[in-house]
Amino acid sequence: MSDSFDVIVIGAGPAGYHAAIRTAQLGLNTACIDKSLGKDGEPAPGGTCLNVGCIPSKALLDASHKFVDARDHFPAVGINVGEVTVDVAAMMARKDEVVKGLTGGVAGLFKGNGVTSLPGTGRLLADRRVEYTSHSGETRVLQAEHVILAPGSVPVDIPPTPLTDDLIVDSTGALDFDHVPERIGVIGAGVIGLELGSVWNRLGSEVVVLEMLEEFLPMVDARIARDTLKILQSQGMQILLGTRVTGATPGKDGVAVSYQTSDGEQTVTVDKLIVAVGRRPFTDGLLADDSGVNLNEQGFLIVNDTCATDIENVYAVGDAVRGPMLAHKGMEEGIMVAERIAGSKPLVNYDCVPSVIYTHPEVAWVGKTEQELKASGEDYRVGSFPFAVSGRALAANDTQGMVKVIADGETDRILGVHILGPQASEIIAQAVIAMEFGACAEDLGLTMFAHPTLSEALHEAALGVAGHAVHMVNRKRK
Numbered sequence: 001m002s003d004s005f006d007v008i009v010i011g012a013g014p015a016g017y018h019a020a021i022r023t024a025q026l027g028l029n030t031a032c033i034d035k036s037l038g039k040d041g042e043p044a045p046g047g048t049c050l051n052v053g054c055i056p057s058k059a060l061l062d063a064s065h066k067f068v069d070a071r072d073h074f075p076a077v078g079i080n081v082g083e084v085t086v087d088v089a090a091m092m093a094r095k096d097e098v099v100k101g102l103t104g105g106v107a108g109l110f111k112g113n114g115v116t117s118l119p120g121t122g123r124l125l126a127d128r129r130v131e132y133t134s135h136s137g138e139t140r141v142l143q144a145e146h147v148i149l150a151p152g153s154v155p156v157d158i159p160p161t162p163l164t165d166d167l168i169v170d171s172t173g174a175l176d177f178d179h180v181p182e183r184i185g186v187i188g189a190g191v192i193g194l195e196l197g198s199v200w201n202r203l204g205s206e207v208v209v210l211e212m213l214e215e216f217l218p219m220v221d222a223r224i225a226r227d228t229l230k231i232l233q234s235q236g237m238q239i240l241l242g243t244r245v246t247g248a249t250p251g252k253d254g255v256a257v258s259y260q261t262s263d264g265e266q267t268v269t270v271d272k273l274i275v276a277v278g279r280r281p282f283t284d285g286l287l288a289d290d291s292g293v294n295l296n297e298q299g300f301l302i303v304n305d306t307c308a309t310d311i312e313n314v315y316a317v318g319d320a321v322r323g324p325m326l327a328h329k330g331m332e333e334g335i336m337v338a339e340r341i342a343g344s345k346p347l348v349n350y351d352c353v354p355s356v357i358y359t360h361p362e363v364a365w366v367g368k369t370e371q372e373l374k375a376s377g378e379d380y381r382v383g384s385f386p387f388a389v390s391g392r393a394l395a396a397n398d399t400q401g402m403v404k405v406i407a408d409g410e411t412d413r414i415l416g417v418h419i420l421g422p423q424a425s426e427i428i429a430q431a432v433i434a435m436e437f438g439a440c441a442e443d444l445g446l447t448m449f450a451h452p453t454l455s456e457a458l459h460e461a462a463l464g465v466a467g468h469a470v471h472m473v474n475r476k477r478k
């Protein structure tokens with residue numbers, strides 16, 4: 001094998017593997033170094049997302065949702081199935097199978113597209129040289145014309161709650177319980193905490209979520225966040241806001257978790273404690289002292305708008321650079337960098353990054369929230385539409401939530417779309433497309449949507465911006 005490449009990518013998560021595949025497709029001699037190993041000890045490209053993130057969590061969210069549907073909601077639509085039970089081992093085995101299939105798929109894509117896969121660890125040296133250490137410990141120095149750093153992120157751990165083998169776990173551990181614990185504590189009511197809390201709550205655990213902030217989901221539109229909180233509580237999740245975890249003591253009866261609220265110090269005992277307090281960029285061992293690439297105060301690799309680092313022809317993408325820690329954001333950065341290396345000039349539109357929380361109903365949004373617009377004094381108009389009057393949602397017996405479209409008060413250009421509802425993760429894509437094309441609320445209103453669909457709620461909310469929603473009573477507006 002040659003020691004010289006046009007492009008070396010370090011990290012094969014969504015950001016890195018997209019970059020590697022696209023540079024190879026564009027005719028560049030590409031290698032990708034990744035250190036992840038699967039449960040079978042074999043190389044498992046795909047990063048956090050495929051191995052311990054998006055995919056396994058969605059496998060469990062979908063499975064646990066089907067369980068609740070069958071147990072609680074089938075009778076209402078005329079289906080009686082008797083006692084519904086959970087087989088945790090089978091659920092986990094299926095999840096692992098999905099992960100294995102997808103990591104194998106990335107390996108296959110590397111092979112098919114001519115990416116040289118280098119399982120092991122990469123370290124950036126000066127002058128675009130990369131030290132590669134295989135899993136068996138052999139080290140070689142490779143030379144690249146271009147280097148793309150995509151080392152991703154890892155869970156943050158906090159001093160009061162050091163992880164243990166199986167009582168105090170992070171998100172990775174919470175994807176692998178071998179039974180349904182009776183009581184679970186989740187530290188952090190962020191996206192990951194709520195998703196994992198939902199999984200185990202649905203499967204029968206008593207879940208208490210301990211969140212330091214007074215405000216629930218501050219990054220979400222306030223109305224949507226308020227409704228989401230109520231719905232999750234109605235599903236049985238206990239969500240304590242203004243609650244700072246200060247310690248955790250594992251013992252034979254579980255973990256005694258101490259926390260501070262405005263009422264003082266309190267304790268709750270749980271069988272498992274999930275620490276979901278955020279993620280940090282992972283750059284341990286990535287950079288030699290003279291690599292020239294710099295980190296900011298929070299440990300993120302410093303890049304400009306096009307993901308170039310401070311060193312020419314060295315780029316960084318994904319969770320390890322500024323911006324939301326989301327797989328699709330990293331993927332688009334990976335593609336952008338690959339195409340720029342090959343001579344094109346694409347950009348990532350950071351104003352149009354969709355976010356999703358895969359609870360049920362799902363929460364999805366893109367663009368500005370109403371509270372942000374209010375704070376910046378912008379002139380805006382809002383149209384909203386509840387799923388409670390959507391024909392398709394009623395037919396499906398799944399009517400919680402709403403769509404909210406926010407448009408510029410003068411130009412009518414869509415500034416933000418916020419959804420709480422069934423399949424919000426799918427509906428939001430239509431809003432992203434509209435915003436990418438600079439659409440006005442009226443443009444969406446003039447677009448024909450298939451009937452009956454959940455997406456019609458977006459259509460009606462867009463019409464509602466001008467007071468023209470049809471399935472709402474609105475006599476005065478012209």
Ligand code: FAD
Pocket residue numbers: 010011012013014015016017033034035036046047048049050052053054055057120121122123150151152153154171192282284285286317318319320325326327328329330358
């Ligand atoms: P990563 O996926 O972290 O991949 C980085 C890879 O680089 C890893 O394989 C790592 O081992 C390897 N690596 C690091 N350093 C080196 C080195 N020096 N040498 C060799 N290899 C190295 N995002 C979403 O958009 N949607 C979701 O639904 C979603 N759900 C999530 C659920 C959970 C439980 C978690 C934990 C995360 C979730 N995320 C989700 C976030 C998503 O997983 C990340 O945003 C995404 O994986 C980041 O991609 P990345 O390529 O930047 O890094």
Ligand code: AMP
Pocket residue numbers: 158187188189190191192193210211212213243244245246276277278279
């Ligand atoms: P996210 O960064 O979206 O994954 O969310 C992590 C959440 O964990 C944030 O909302 C933090 O406020 C919360 N958090 C961090 N530390 C603590 C702590 N000690 N106790 C309770 N919540 C915490």
